[in-house]
Amino acid sequence: MHIKPKKSLGQNFLADKNILSKMVSACAISGDDIVLEIGAGMGDLTQMLAQRAKEVYALEIDRRVFGALKQRLSAYPNCRLLEGDILKFDIARFARERSYNRKIKVIGNIPYYISTPIIEHLIRYRTVIDTVFMTVQKEFARRVVASAGSKEYGSLSCFVRYYAEGRIIFEIKKGSFKPSPKVDSCFLSLKFREIPAVDVFGEGPLFELIRAAFNQRRKTLRNALKSYLDGALLENFLKDKGIDRNVRAERLTLVEFADICNYMAARGALRKHLTVTKNK
Numbered sequence: 001m002h003i004k005p006k007k008s009l010g011q012n013f014l015a016d017k018n019i020l021s022k023m024v025s026a027c028a029i030s031g032d033d034i035v036l037e038i039g040a041g042m043g044d045l046t047q048m049l050a051q052r053a054k055e056v057y058a059l060e061i062d063r064r065v066f067g068a069l070k071q072r073l074s075a076y077p078n079c080r081l082l083e084g085d086i087l088k089f090d091i092a093r094f095a096r097e098r099s100y101n102r103k104i105k106v107i108g109n110i111p112y113y114i115s116t117p118i119i120e121h122l123i124r125y126r127t128v129i130d131t132v133f134m135t136v137q138k139e140f141a142r143r144v145v146a147s148a149g150s151k152e153y154g155s156l157s158c159f160v161r162y163y164a165e166g167r168i169i170f171e172i173k174k175g176s177f178k179p180s181p182k183v184d185s186c187f188l189s190l191k192f193r194e195i196p197a198v199d200v201f202g203e204g205p206l207f208e209l210i211r212a213a214f215n216q217r218r219k220t221l222r223n224a225l226k227s228y229l230d231g232a233l234l235e236n237f238l239k240d241k242g243i244d245r246n247v248r249a250e251r252l253t254l255v256e257f258a259d260i261c262n263y264m265a266a267r268g269a270l271r272k273h274l275t276v277t278k279n280k
């Protein structure tokens with residue numbers, strides 16, 4: 001059965017069997033694993049996952065592929081097809097209803113234009129997820145795993161690092177997909193941390209500060225944060241820490257951003273439009 005791929009749904013199917021095998025081995029799936037697959041498509045990856053995992057739940061938004069998909073997966077009693085949009089899918093409820101005593105793995109060759117919303121969504125459910133494995137645009141993957149000092153480093157890198165350890169497992173050339181996208185990809189993993197990477201007064205203020213700092217990344221940190229923080233206090237902070245007073249955001253580590261946030265909070269100097277939401 002032939003289904004015309006929909007660009008609007010990011011339908012670039014993985015056609016290369018070697019890549020599919022490499023992906024599946026990288027996920028190190030055991031017979032105890034519960035897998036949630038995002039975007040099953042024609043089920044090539046789903047089948048391979050079902051051969052290894054205890055249970056596979058294949059989420060797919062496009063009703064057109066359902067018939068063919070159901071048929072292909074009928075040989076796997078441990079595999080269930082779910083209809084829906086990952087961005088509206090309540091993963092905590094899903095896990096609760098099945099009362100698993102272990103965290104699930106989330107795996108997917110996902111539409112690239114919703115990479116960020118998908119990551120944000122999965123982060124919300126991090127307490128029930130062990131690791132996420134996903135194909136993303138190569139440049140996006142580099143931004144996720146970038147460290148301070150590199151040109152790809154930015155608020156996305158900090159945001160993800162706070163909750164997870166990100167790793168690029170391997171690159172995938174555009175020719176491995178059908179139809180080929182315009183860009184190369186990476187298989188990326190995000191292993192959620194038990195506790196966030198840094199101890200901070202409030203996540204809200206931290207991310208707001210980081211976004212503000214990178215919004216004007218060519219400016220010095222002092223200038224970029226002028227309307228957010230007391231400039232004299234920031235200057236004191238930099239001096240105390242032995243950091244160049246003309247430093248730019250791209251040089252600061254997540255730990256240093258958290259230090260700024262905590263330093264300001266301790267002095268009651270986070271400007272009021274930084275919505276102070278204390279960590280629970």
Ligand code: SAH
Pocket residue numbers: 009010011012013014015038039040041042043044045046059060061062084085086087108109110111
């Ligand atoms: N896993 C398959 C298909 C990848 S293409 C393979 O590797 O070949 C991406 C798939 O994600 C498509 O089948 C598309 O319909 C589905 N998809 C797109 N947006 C989605 C969403 N919001 N929620 C769930 N699935 C989605």
